[in-house]
Amino acid sequence: MRIGIDVISLQNDSRNRGIGTYTRCLLKNIFSIDRDNEYVFFVFGNRPPPSLLKENTFKDTKIIKITQQRKRFNWLSGQLLFPRAIAKERLDIFHSTEYILPAFSKTKKIITVHDSISSDYKIYWERSHFIRRIYFYLKNETLKRADKIIAVSDYTKKKIMELLRIEEERIKVIYEAAEDVFRPIDNSEILLNLKKKYNIDREFLLYVGVLDHHKNICGLIKAFSQVRFKEIDLFLVGPEIKDDWGYFESMSILIEKFKLKNRVHILGYIPQDDLAGLYNMAKIVISVSFYDGFGLPILEAMACGRPVIASGNTSMREIVDSAGILVDPYSLEEITYAIENLLSDEDLRNLLSQKALVRAKEFSWEKTARETLLLYEDLLR
Numbered sequence: 001m002r003i004g005i006d007v008i009s010l011q012n013d014s015r016n017r018g019i020g021t022y023t024r025c026l027l028k029n030i031f032s033i034d035r036d037n038e039y040v041f042f043v044f045g046n047r048p049p050p051s052l053l054k055e056n057t058f059k060d061t062k063i064i065k066i067t068q069q070r071k072r073f074n075w076l077s078g079q080l081l082f083p084r085a086i087a088k089e090r091l092d093i094f095h096s097t098e099y100i101l102p103a104f105s106k107t108k109k110i111i112t113v114h115d116s117i118s119s120d121y122k123i124y125w126e127r128s129h130f131i132r133r134i135y136f137y138l139k140n141e142t143l144k145r146a147d148k149i150i151a152v153s154d155y156t157k158k159k160i161m162e163l164l165r166i167e168e169e170r171i172k173v174i175y176e177a178a179e180d181v182f183r184p185i186d187n188s189e190i191l192l193n194l195k196k197k198y199n200i201d202r203e204f205l206l207y208v209g210v211l212d213h214h215k216n217i218c219g220l221i222k223a224f225s226q227v228r229f230k231e232i233d234l235f236l237v238g239p240e241i242k243d244d245w246g247y248f249e250s251m252s253i254l255i256e257k258f259k260l261k262n263r264v265h266i267l268g269y270i271p272q273d274d275l276a277g278l279y280n281m282a283k284i285v286i287s288v289s290f291y292d293g294f295g296l297p298i299l300e301a302m303a304c305g306r307p308v309i310a311s312g313n314t315s316m317r318e319i320v321d322s323a324g325i326l327v328d329p330y331s332l333e334e335i336t337y338a339i340e341n342l343l344s345d346e347d348l349r350n351l352l353s354q355k356a357l358v359r360a361k362e363f364s365w366e367k368t369a370r371e372t373l374l375l376y377e378d379l380l381r
Contacts, residue, residue, distance in 0.1 A: 001038070001092045001093060001102035001378060001380065002037070002038045002039075002089070002090060002091050002092050002093075003034075003036045003038070003039050003040070003091065003092065003093045003094075003246065003376060004039075004040040004041075004042060004064075004083055004086055004089060004091040004093065004107075005027070005039060005041055005042070005094075005095045005096070005097065005180050006042045006078075006082075006094075006096045006097055006098060006100055007023055007027065007041050007042065007043055007050055007053070007097065008042065008043060008056065008098065008100075009022075009042045009097055009098045010023055010024060010025045010043050010052065011043060011047040011048075011050060012044070013239075014098060014143075014296040016047070016239045016269055017095065017115060017210060017239060018121040018176075018293075018294065018296050019098055019114055021176075021179075021243070021296060021372040022097060022112065022114065022152070022176055023097040023098075024052055024178070025176075025179060025269060025298075025365040025368070026097065026365070026368060026369055026372060027053075027366045028052065028132055029366050029368065029369035030104070030369045030372070031236060031370075031372065032366070033366065033369060033370065034369075034373060037373075037376075037381065038062075038218075039062070039322075040062045040063075040064055040089050040091060041053055041062070041063050041064065041118045042064050042082070042085065043063060043064070043065055044065070045065030045299075047061050057168065062089070065084055066088065078100035078102065079102060079103060079104070080099070081141070082094070082102035082105065083102045083104050083105040086102060086105045086107050087105070087107070088105075089324050091107050091299070091307065092107070092108065092380060093107065093108045093109075093110060093124065093376050093379060093380070094107050094108070094109050094110070094264055095109075095110045095111070095112070095372075095376075096110070096112065097112050098108070098112075099111075099139055101142045101143060101145065101146055102142075102273050103142040104145075104337050105283075106142040108147045108148075108379050108380065109145065109146050109147050109148075109347060110146060110147065110148045110149070110150060110376070110379065111143060111146045111149055111150070112149075112150040112152065112164075113143070113149055113150065113152070113156060113160055113293075114152055114153055114156070114165050114293045114294065115156055115159070115160070115291065115292070115293025115294075116156065116159040116160060116164075117199065117214060117291050117293070118136045118139070118294075119136055119140055119163050120159055120163055121214055121290070121291050123213060123214075131209065137375035140163070140164055143160075143164060143166070144164060144166060145308065146170070146377055147170070148170060148171075148172060148379055149170055149171045149172070150171075150172055150173075150174050150373060150375065151172070151173050151174075152174070152175065152176050152293055152294040152315075152321070152371065153170050153173065153175065153293060153295075153318060154315075154318055155175050155247075155292075155293070155314060155315035155317075155318060156293045156294070156297075156315060157171045157173050157265060161363060162304065163233065171372075172375055174368055174371045174375070175208060175294075175302035175319075175363055175367075176294050176296055176299070176363070176365075176368060177248055177299070177364045177365045177367070177368060178296070178299045178300040178302070178303035178360055178363065179272070179300075180255075180305050181272050181273060181276050182275075182276050182279065182301075183276070183304060183305075184280060184304055184357070185276065185277060185280045185304070190277055191277055191280065194274060194277040194345070195281070195379070197274070198267065198274075200223060200281065202231060202232060202233050203231070203232045203233070203283045204232060204233040204234065204235050204265075204281075204282060204283060204285050205224070205232065205233070205234045205235070205282065205283060205285075205286055205339065206235050206278060206279065206282035206284070206285045206286070206301070207220060207234070207237065207285075207286055207287060208237045208238060208275065208278075208279075208285070208287075208300070208301070209234070209237075209238050209287060209289070209297050210214065210238045210239060211236060211238045211247070211248070211251070211266070211313045212247060213290075214289060214290050214291040215287070215289045215290075216253055216288050216289055216290050216311075216329050217236065217247075217251055218247075218250055218251060219330075219332060219335065220234070220286065220288050220335070221234070221251060221254045221255060221258070221264060222254060222258075223288070223332045223335035223336045224260070224263075224264070224336075225254075225258035225260060225338070227336055227339050227340055227343070229340065229344075230342055230344050232263075232283065232343065233263045233265060233304070234260075234263060234264045234265070235265050235267055235278070235282075236264065236265065236266045237267045237269075237270050237275065237278065237353060238268070238269065239268070239269040251266075256278070265347040275300075276300075276304060277301060278305070278339075279301045279304040279306055280304050280305075282301070282306055282351065283343065283349075284306070284307055284308070284339065284342050284343070284349075285297070285298065285301035285306045285308045285309075285371070286308065286309040286310070286339070287309075287310050287311065287316065288309070288310070288311050288327060288329040288335050289311050289314055289316070290311070290330075290376065291314060292314040292315050292316055292331050293315055294312065294315050294319065295310065295314065295316040295319050295320075298310050298316055298319065298320060298324070299360055299363060300317055301356070302320070302323060302324070302356035302357070302359055302360040303357070303360035303361075305324075305353045305354075305356055305357045306353060306356060307324065307342055307348075307349045307353050307356065308323075308324035308325070308356060309324065309325045309326075309327060309335070309338045309339065309342065309354035310324055310325070310326055310327070311326070311327065311328075311329040312326030312327055312328060313328065313329065314329075316377035319363075320353065320359070321361075323352065323355040323359035324352055324355075324356060324357045325338045325341075327344060358371070362366065370374075
């Protein structure tokens with residue numbers, strides 16, 4: 001097979017978020033197990049190619065500089081330029097790992113859908129300007145042209161079926177996984193150095209993910225303010241976003257209101273190796289999102305053997321299963337109780353740590369890659 005894969009998520013703002021992680025890990029594992037197929041990778045022409053493509057030893061690969069990274073109209077330029085390049089390269093399959101699916105290409109098309117938040121989460125739709133709403137609509141319409149859709153969770157699959165009326169047989173659930181770097185760390189020197197690097201001098205709860213409205217950070221801060229245990233901090237780790245809607249300001253106001261300035265620490269983006277260490281040092285890892293297509297940070301924490309608290313009304317229910325505490329993200333009382341209960345019960349923390357390690361091993365990026373390759377093959381039968 002001659003397979004084209006869109007990897008622009010490794011060059012844009014997605015590279016340090018879940019979509020970038022998905023693309024990078026999928027490719028790394030395809031490189032390690034597939035020696036039969038040819039690959040063509042589509043990248044931004046005005047950005048350096050992703051280092052992963054330079055480093056791999058895969059002989060049958062080609063890099064096509066397809067479009068320019070711009071603040072706007074990447075999707076539209078992709079619709080115009082991708083079909084021409086796909087035809088020129090005589091591809092059997094084109095796989096979009098982000099959101100640009102060339103609707104009018106005659107080649108078999110697969111797209112990975114990470115969530116349906118732009119259509120399903122009301123506040124984002126309401127606060128988007130007219131042109132962005134048109135983009136949301138057109139993006140959804142092109143999804144209907146996909147021959148197969150990869151959903152990263154059953155939750156995401158059901159959302160696609162509900163919102164877009166796409167038949168179930170066209171959607172395949174293929175889970176993500178935690179990378180190998182996320183594992184229990186026994187080296188006390190590594191952890192001590194991290195404590196010094198990030199000025200950690202107390203026990204802490206840890207949130208990892210983008211600091212955005214749907215992640216319910218304000219709700220987490222409110223619940224944390226009510227926790228009876230005052231000798232513990234809250235660390236918020238995640239990449240910076242363009243804050244057009246004042247969400248950072250809302251977080252800052254709450255931190256000030258509840259006198260948490262010395263207990264809530266916003267660390268921003270942290271490199272993977274350091275993040276693995278932070279997971280290992282955290283008393284509890286928590287994510288009480290309103291909306292999640294998969295919930296990768298929670299799985300990473302579980303792979304490190306940490307007890308977790310997660311939202312029970314999103315994809316995290318199927319990822320965590322019985323290996324953590326599931327809460328209603330809309331209930332501050334439930335979140336507060338879960339935190340206090342877990343902090344006060346060492347036996348429960350140890351039990352959940354053991355269960356988390358077992359559960360996390362059920363997911364692997366090699367399995368993701370193998371299932372994706374099988375989907376490629378099935379599509380051409």
